[in-house]
Amino acid sequence: MTETRAGTEAVKASGGMAVGASGSGALSSEQGRTxxxxxxxxxxxxxxxxxxxxxxxxxxxxxxxxxxxxxxxxxxxxxxxxxxxxxxxxxxxxxxxxxxxxxxxxxxxxxxxxxxxxxxxxxxxxxxxxxxxxxxxxxxxxxxxxxxxxxxxxxxxxxxxx
The missing domain is CATH 3.30.70.1350 (Cation efflux protein, cytoplasmic domain)
Incomplete structure (x- = not known):
């Protein structure tokens, strides 16, 4: 699993998508960046x-x-x-x-x-x-x-x- 700015634990917890502080889906995932x-x-x-x-x-x-x-x-x-x-x-x-x-x-x-x-x-x-x-x-x-x-x-x- 790749590490994002939100950290490895956040990526694991959200099924591969980094989660921002507000709880919304972040802009980087294993599938790409937005x-x-x-x-x-x-x-x-x-x-x-x-x-x-x-x-x-x-x-x-x-x-x-x-x-x-x-x-x-x-x-x-x-x-x-x-x-x-x-x-x-x-x-x-x-x-x-x-x-x-x-x-x-x-x-x-x-x-x-x-x-x-x-x-x-x-x-x-x-x-x-x-x-x-x-x-x-x-x-x-x-x-x-x-x-x-x-x-x-x-x-x-x-x-x-x-």
Missing amino acids: MIADTVVSKIAGIATREVTGVHNLGGGTARAVGMLRERIPGSRTNMSQGVGVEVGETQAAIDLAIVVEYGVSIADLAQGIRRNVIDAVERMTGLEVTEVNVAVNDIHLEEEDDDDTGEAEVVAERRVQ
Whole structure:
């Protein structure tokens, strides 16, 4: 039997498959290895973050601006990994998130909910142990910002027409 990072005993106990700390099937076995790209973990983390109520958007100012431009192109899709940085090793992953929160939401509770959801999703789908999820709050979204932007554009257009 070959020894993996999880050790010989873990391989024997699981019938030839290394078992990670979270109890999920690991990525190395006697039959081969499974490699998971950074982009896969990044997309999973981005989707899991967007699922949490109170998250308005992901990314810093520049990333959001580029994302908004890209979404206006016909046939383009939302970049699920916008605002997500990951470091993926053989058995572990670390995740950095940049978010915009809705006004009125408890940031501490939101960050804890994001961590819980991201860790659950990444560990369940990849078998990687998530060592940390860092959350950077870059902005706060006010509901009236959407209304003000539209109204201001209409006022400017009216002035130019008169």
